Amino acid sequence: MALVQRTYVKISSFITRISVRCYSKSVEEKDIRKSVYISQSKDIYTNLALEDWIYRNVNFKNHHILMLWQSDPCVVIGRHQNPWLEANVPELPHITDKGVRLARRNSGGGTVYHDNGNLNLTFFTPREHYNRKYNLEIITRSLFREFGLKAEISPREDLTVRNYKVSGTASKLGRPNAYHHCTLLVKANKLDLNLALQKQDVDIKTNATKSIKSKIMNLCEENPNVSITNLIKAVGWEYMRTPALNVMDGGMELANKQKGFQLVNPTNLWFPGINEIRDQFVGWEWCYGKTPKFNISKSFTVPDSLVHSYGAAGDVRVTMTVEQGRISDVTLLVPPGLSPECITGEVNVVTSLIGQKFSEEALNSLEGLLGGLVNDKDKFVTECLRQVMSSV
Incomplete structure (x- = not known):
């Protein structure tokens, strides 16, 4: 199945910026269009900066966005977490040939491991249209439609297959915008994952958010046909064939009315000011200095x-x-x-x-x-x- 062909121009030239802190009267569902942005970077700090730039600058009143992205090996902790409690900090530089980066995202929730075997998804909407269950339903429907996989939404709103966790999830709720992001385990290196998240035998007392350990599974273990490329197509098309506010199938007729797939290059030329945001995310003061006492x-x-x-x-x-x-x-x-x-x-x-x-x-x-x-x-x-x- 081919991707929708688009002319790729600088994102800053065709998005609508936020001009007021609160949107006016909500538009009707039929007037909301969708885009699927695919980041061309695999640097965790750049993609976190892109996510934050879009959240801060885009008006989602009649334009919802799904951002799909990958990361080179890294551990991503929640905004209110302790890296020394969540990750094997001393060993991170030695786990892979180029090491494993540590990053702190701007949303809450627990710690996740990313590598090129993960697909990360960020669903952007206005705050009033934030609906985590809707987003997860998009993913489960795409997994079943394309691969015959029966994924379920857990009470904690993670995705599971046969009681094995296959996703991590977190959100950022602001005004006027919000986003929900999650990572899908497709073909992650579970040995590196376990080494990176290995806890040390130390006594740490803190009020920081602590992650809950779960049994995990790669989607390719359940169906070898699942790959990052196929999943990008499956989730992207499912997103575009589904109405903006209700989980129902609008088919290809609805999908063809959307703005389609767009490859985005997260540079300062495309997204003015993104370099400054990345500088914050990569800095020691953010990654470690933000740790609760x-x-x-x-x-x-x-x-x-x-x-x-x-x-x-x-x-x-x-x-x-x-x-x-x-x-x-x-x-x-x-x-x-x-x-x-x-x-x-x-x-x-x-x-x-x-x-x-x-x-x-x-x-x-x-x-x-x-x-x-x-x-x-x-x-x-x-x-x-x-x-x-x-x-x-």
Whole structure:
């Protein structure tokens, strides 16, 4: 089945910009047209920027849009999540030849893994037409029509096949616009997925949104004919043959009235200002600095060689408080056998960490201190701090 042929021109030249914060009286369903945008980028930060640009700038009153896009390997966390709790942050650079990127999106929800075996979908509408169930019905109908797959919508509004989760989902509800986006597992590398989302054995206390682990399945495991290319066609045509506000089949007669498939190039030439949005999404302050406050704790058994003859062995417990991605406090609970008075380097070690990013920067600082310490107890405590930093 061939795609609808269109003349591709800069998106900014034919979209309608938002001129007021609230749309006027709603148009009738028959007057709403649809477009399917297919991003030509596989960079997660660029596609998140494109999604945000469209959300901010386009008037969806009589023009609904489905954006289809892919990503090179990455972990995408929700706006209110903790990357150190959700992802295997230290190992991300080593999981694939080019590493796995970490990105924070502008919507809530849980963490997902993307690679070229995922198809990502973003449904844009005015706020009053936001309907997540409608969007998921479009996907389930396309899977059944094209591949005979029976996907179901779970109570949490994810898509499942035989109780295996095949999608992740999240939304951004604003005024006057809204979007619902989800990712479909088509032929994702599940080994890399598991490595990227592997949780570390650390004690983190936080109010950040936590992801719920689920059994997952690739759609190609159920039907080998499912591919990204075929799915783009299937979902795109299903979207265009369905009326804007009701899930019913308008057939090819309705599909041919729509604006069709359009390849889009997410550059500053096409979308003025998109580079600045991408700069925000790629920055450390957004990806890590937006993390809600958290405490991380870990205990270490004191070696017998460091315990006073009059003392008793025990554990050193290290607790770090991290706010806006930076270390704001460090607490050491020291057993009697390793009294604070005997730890001459403690103050310098703790002081050196306050205000630093909870990152490799602080780790390097600790490793530098270790090289200059001569007291074995100082070295032990500093090594404990280093391990807390490197454990997430």
